[in-house]
Amino acid sequence: MDYYAIGQQIRKFRKANSFSQEELAEKVGISTTHMSHIETGNTKLSLAVLVKLSLVLEVSTDDILFEHPLINKSTLIDKIITNLEKCSSKELIIILDIINATQISLSKHL
Missing domain, CATH: 1.10.260.40 (lambda repressor-like DNA-binding domains)
Structure with missing residues (x-):
């Protein structure tokens, strides 16, 4: 190492x-x-x-x-927002449901 x-x-x-x-x-x-x-x-x-x-x-x-390129939290949030701005309202509702389900699952398993 x-x-x-x-x-x-x-x-x-x-x-x-x-x-x-x-x-x-x-x-x-x-x-x-x-x-x-x-x-x-x-x-x-x-x-x-x-x-x-x-x-x-x-x-x-x-x-x-392991060395990875540093991507800080605010950069990630900016990238997510950029992608979300391209979505329709219906797509945003689906994405929100996916995020909520993912957070629930993560809290159970981490």
């Missing part, structure tokens, strides 16, 4: 969320020094810390472990 690359992913998501290292470390329950060492790849992170980081940063563990 490339711990430096993982650390850089964490750093990228931390900055996208406008967290300082201190703020993220506090939210995750680790020391600022440990957070710094994780970001620089100087230490391995535990599974528990990885999961906490993904929850706080609102990304999947895969997003942390």
Whole structure:
């Protein structure tokens, strides 16, 4: 495993969320020094810390472990709105039903 690359992913998501290292470390329950060492790849992170980081940063563990282009939440919302604006009223009602059903299913299974 490339711990430096993982650390850089964490750093990228931390900055996208406008967290300082201190703020993220506090939210995750680790020391600022440990957070710094994780970001620089100087230490391995535990599974528990990885999961906490993904929850706080609102990304999947895969997003942390594997490099993907960074698409922040507001960019995604803008893309969704652009697509929704092309829909008819009837299509929007169907899409809303799908979103509601998906949210219910996600809350049951996550």
